[in-house]
Amino acid sequence: MIKWTALGLGLGLALVAGPGSAQQPDSAAQALKQLSIEQLMNLEVMSVSKRPERLAQAASAIQVITYDDIRQSGASSLPEALRLANNLQVAQVDARQWAISARGFNSTTANKLLVLIDGRTVYTPLFSGVFWDVQQVPLAIIDRIEVISGPGAALWGANAVNGVINVITKDAKDTPGLVVSGGGGTHLPGFGTARYGGALGSSARYRIYGSRFARDPSALPNGQDAPDAWHLGQGGFRLDWDASTLSRVSLQGDLYDGRIDQLSPGDIAVSGGNAMAKWSRTISETSNLTAQVYYDRTHRTIPGTFGEDLDIYDVELQHQTRLGARHDLVWGLGYRLINDHVANTPALAFLPAHISRDWLTGFVQDEIALVPDRVHVALGTKIEHNDYTGFEIQPSGRVNWTVSPSATFWAAVSRAVRTPSRIDRELYAPGQPPYFLAGGPGFHSEDELAYELGYRHHQGSLALSVATFYSRYHGLRSLEQVNPPAATPVVIANGQDGESYGAELTANYVVTTRWRVRAGYSELRVHIWPNPGSTDTSRGATESQAPDRQLFLHSSIDVSAHLGFDAGLRAIGEIARPGVPAYAELNARLTWQPTAKVDLSIVGQNLLHRRHAEFGASATRRDIERGVYGLVEWRF
Amino acid sequence: MAAQGVRASEYQVKAVFLFNFAQFVDWPADVFPDSATPLVIGILGNDPFGEVLDLTVRDERLRGRPFQVQRYRSVDEIKNCHILFISRSEGARPEVILAGLKQRAILTVSDADRFAERGGMIRFVTDRSRIRLQLNLEAAQAAHLTISSKLLRVAEIVRRPGS
Numbered sequence: 001m002i003k004w005t006a007l008g009l010g011l012g013l014a015l016v017a018g019p020g021s022a023q024q025p026d027s028a029a030q031a032l033k034q035l036s037i038e039q040l041m042n043l044e045v046m047s048v049s050k051r052p053e054r055l056a057q058a059a060s061a062i063q064v065i066t067y068d069d070i071r072q073s074g075a076s077s078l079p080e081a082l083r084l085a086n087n088l089q090v091a092q093v094d095a096r097q098w099a100i101s102a103r104g105f106n107s108t109t110a111n112k113l114l115v116l117i118d119g120r121t122v123y124t125p126l127f128s129g130v131f132w133d134v135q136q137v138p139l140a141i142i143d144r145i146e147v148i149s150g151p152g153a154a155l156w157g158a159n160a161v162n163g164v165i166n167v168i169t170k171d172a173k174d175t176p177g178l179v180v181s182g183g184g185g186t187h188l189p190g191f192g193t194a195r196y197g198g199a200l201g202s203s204a205r206y207r208i209y210g211s212r213f214a215r216d217p218s219a220l221p222n223g224q225d226a227p228d229a230w231h232l233g234q235g236g237f238r239l240d241w242d243a244s245t246l247s248r249v250s251l252q253g254d255l256y257d258g259r260i261d262q263l264s265p266g267d268i269a270v271s272g273g274n275a276m277a278k279w280s281r282t283i284s285e286t287s288n289l290t291a292q293v294y295y296d297r298t299h300r301t302i303p304g305t306f307g308e309d310l311d312i313y314d315v316e317l318q319h320q321t322r323l324g325a326r327h328d329l330v331w332g333l334g335y336r337l338i339n340d341h342v343a344n345t346p347a348l349a350f351l352p353a354h355i356s357r358d359w360l361t362g363f364v365q366d367e368i369a370l371v372p373d374r375v376h377v378a379l380g381t382k383i384e385h386n387d388y389t390g391f392e393i394q395p396s397g398r399v400n401w402t403v404s405p406s407a408t409f410w411a412a413v414s415r416a417v418r419t420p421s422r423i424d425r426e427l428y429a430p431g432q433p434p435y436f437l438a439g440g441p442g443f444h445s446e447d448e449l450a451y452e453l454g455y456r457h458h459q460g461s462l463a464l465s466v467a468t469f470y471s472r473y474h475g476l477r478s479l480e481q482v483n484p485p486a487a488t489p490v491v492i493a494n495g496q497d498g499e500s501y502g503a504e505l506t507a508n509y510v511v512t513t514r515w516r517v518r519a520g521y522s523e524l525r526v527h528i529w530p531n532p533g534s535t536d537t538s539r540g541a542t543e544s545q546a547p548d549r550q551l552f553l554h555s556s557i558d559v560s561a562h563l564g565f566d567a568g569l570r571a572i573g574e575i576a577r578p579g580v581p582a583y584a585e586l587n588a589r590l591t592w593q594p595t596a597k598v599d600l601s602i603v604g605q606n607l608l609h610r611r612h613a614e615f616g617a618s619a620t621r622r623d624i625e626r627g628v629y630g631l632v633e634w635r636f
Numbered sequence: 637m638a639a640q641g642v643r644a645s646e647y648q649v650k651a652v653f654l655f656n657f658a659q660f661v662d663w664p665a666d667v668f669p670d671s672a673t674p675l676v677i678g679i680l681g682n683d684p685f686g687e688v689l690d691l692t693v694r695d696e697r698l699r700g701r702p703f704q705v706q707r708y709r710s711v712d713e714i715k716n717c718h719i720l721f722i723s724r725s726e727g728a729r730p731e732v733i734l735a736g737l738k739q740r741a742i743l744t745v746s747d748a749d750r751f752a753e754r755g756g757m758i759r760f761v762t763d764r765s766r767i768r769l770q771l772n773l774e775a776a777q778a779a780h781l782t783i784s785s786k787l788l789r790v791a792e793i794v795r796r797p798g799s
Contacts, residue, residue, distance in 0.1 A: 029651065029652065029688065029691050029692040032648065032692075033656075033696075035652070037653075037656055037660070037769075037786060040649060040652060040656070040767070041766060041767060041790060042766060043649055043766065043767070173763075173768075174768075174790075176792055177793065514659070558659075561660065561661075561782070561784040562785075593785040596773070596782070596783060597788075635788065
């Protein structure tokens, strides 16, 4: 189940009286009893003097998807798991492509969402977005996914304009032994994962894994198979070493290789890998230091369209220290270097084809206990230097007000920017002059000012959370006619402004210890308009394709100790432009555990209709079909 | 958020673990003569929970069965018990206590060092301020307890050395 923010905060507040205080141990027990065993294991207990909660998260619209949630949902990939967060807009485009965003501005090249896997930015500087087809973290090693809607720029930096997704994998210590799982179904012709966790001496644990899957094609509107079947294999490792009582070291890496069908002139090839090292050290009771360095390589060839080889080198340092009784200071520095080689084609070109660029970032944030345990304020800013626009400053202020042990208000004002990517400045179509479309040499950062107000309530076995927001955008991407009124050529510019507002509601109810239900509902409005002098009349039709409302209902029942049944319904509103009809779909999962070492599951996906569409213009739209698959997991 | 955003006292959380274990363990039918027989959580030795464990299980029912907390000074006092928490004061000599229980269908839990390797069933391990579980599955099976996969999945399975 999603760990609703409300539950967390309500719980935190119920318990914030701290050790030695006998204040309402009863309500604390009630709150704790709602947590799963895994959630209990993730709780930080009070025995160590450490501040576990970052206010930047507490005073934001955060939802956390746990490993249990993912299992129960029957999700077979990371994007499917992200449907569990109702503060995201998630749409499956075809067999491999997804459009995922928060607070609107969704497209297959959505560019206002920052996605991190274990602190590694999953990012293509081509369009400041994510190629979801190659983010194939085996779901079985995910510990949790934190989803924050709204700007996270002050801590996370550019791209975190409308949200941050943080995928966190399990510590090697938490995946011991050999576990093999596999299965297949109507749209998953075969998939399997094997992982093994062991010890190296008494202070280090490691894990290795390998996985492979294939996916059948999506459907054309006439019901025939679309040419987009694909398969991908991936392997990786993680080592966690307690180098001393005060310092920890983690090493991890992954490699993958995949092939994707396309109509012509040849298969799409994707491959890549990453390697990462993290080190953290406790300097004193109130101070700690972390450092990480990673290398990430991706290769993609789309015959007829383009090819890319991208290398990213990144190093980050972060220091946290408490100053006096009221201040908790975090600051950090980061440097990123990318080398991007594009193989241009007659269809389109990135010019220059090869670039090398770097980013330098610094951030500082002070969390101030204005009224300890009642009113906390976080003030911070990120300062970033990039090769396109120079320095960018992204400040934010957040406040968390604990009204009572069961109720919290939070509010935030933030500025965030979406800095230019290659697509904005360096994209040309076709690949040779005369160009129909040209990148804008003057394209500057898109700018957002966001106001957020939230409330969380926790009462007995019910947890509620509401997040509301209003954002104003300046300089959104536009296509401007070079020789008006001639429709073409067009050049990319910052000719549009916009605003968005809406609300995200979540409710979590523990009916009995064996039956939990939750609901999510969101309303979203995005308005985009041309600025004076702009010739772009699209009113943002290509920049933001998101439904006005979404509703989610999920039920999870432990029928017996060995039998579980889960069902999840989602109702997604129409996407007005380009006119994707509203739809409702149901996923369900039945799991039986015949022995302690074996789990058998059967999962139905999109059960209500034979096929439905979720995204895209009708001419190119693909349908997603009803699917059923079986899964066996052995633990040796 | 719940997981990473909350501070709770150690024995408050352990009390909730003990309560939850009742849902993840199947006992042989004969330990519950009728449906009203309470599920007994016992504490052997010095009680680190205070009132917390009592408050945690108060008014709770499992398949209609109420919970009851009992406290024992020695193994001989244990009559009807389903989950037994062996406090650190006693956990230093778990072999003696476990021998005294003679593989009765009692889930034995402790935070004492190497408790599970020494024949206990579940040990709470505090690691970087989080509580993890070690589980000796063979010990549980020997006592005819069936452990749910939900627990097996999250616990580290340990064995008695040499077994």
